[in-house]
Amino acid sequence: MVSERARAKLNRIAAKMPRPPKKKVRSLAQLRADWKKSAIDTCKVAVDIIESLLERACAAADAIRARVAAVVDVALAAVDVAAVVFVMNGGGRFHRRHLHAEARRHLALVLRGRRRDPGLDERIVNAALDTHCLDISEPKTTRGLLSDYRLYTARWSLSDLAPARRPPTAVPDPEKQPPAGPGAPALPRPPDQEPGEW
Template sequence: MEIAGVPHELIRWTSRRSDQIAACLTELEHEYVTAVDDDGTSRFLRVVSERARTKLNRIAAKMTRPPKQKARPLAQLRAWWKASAILISGVAADVINSLLEYARAAAAAIRARGAAVVDVALAAVDVAATVFVMNSGGRFHRRHLLAEARRHLALALRGRRRNLGLDDRIVTAAIATYCLDISEPKTSRGQQPGYRLYTARWALSGLPARRPPIPAPDPDRQPPADPGAPNGPRHPE
């Protein structure tokens, strides 16, 4: 995570935890690809898959987690942070002492480059498309549209304060133009606007039909197959 106006050296100084996890992950991956059973065969694949790397990353994060420290006053923590940043990060002391002013100046420059006017129609289609893709089965509620509309405004306005009700206008336009109500309410609460269920209005008939995925065994527990082995089971003659 980077913040405008904050020197990159200071950000790197605060990312020591991720460096420790990365170093531990490298060691775990080496152990993974070199692990063998009692008979000398490889226990896992010679290449670390994405699934295995995700598991190893969780293990590395747990192994490198520092012990919990005793609670201290916020003022004491801030004083320690400032002194440590000046001594270790390599950033000038005057920059650290005026860090808030640097960040505010950078934010003002960024806002000056962004337009203050939001295209509601364009925002509506962007919000509807994003929510449709991000939710399982392409089904969503009004709250999902509202959350995405606010994220869209935060990006479009570059942190400026949005006009009151602008997020609701985008959601209303998205529902009216690009959303289809597929609710089947069985209670009075289900008939309320906040509980209505929607999907995208645009036609998807032109897309190729998707076949359900076939479950596959976990490849991380099996060594690579012998290229000379038969592809299927042998049947008795």
């Protein structure tokens, strides 16, 4: 267990020690050449395999993408994006940028690294705004009139969602009464009993 005093002294010593010199910055092409040379020197694989590794990886990725069809349904994506943003933002209020970020995340998940059509995320955001969102802005400045500063919420509310099933509550038995607290008034005595009997 190191005391606070010893820890403070070690921190002062460490602060005074010279740091090792930073490595020289190298370009990506230099790094790739060094990695390739290191792989050739250390691996027991044919040199042509290492040199064609990038092409092999690209060919494998193309084969995998060809087997997995990526279809983007704009209407379904709009529902998904609006629902996620509604739930993730406090009070169910959000801006257009939140929808945009979620649309890009949705596309990255669905397309699995493929290039997306230009403007596809914008189409999803517009579909979400038109179909599932309600503008609740009350702009007080001219900047608040711009589309990026508008405030939205979902057209559905939490009360529209199906209520969660609750376990049935037990009906209180009028014969069984909870014990009275120390400051509670005494219960009335039944008329046919004497004080010592109860």
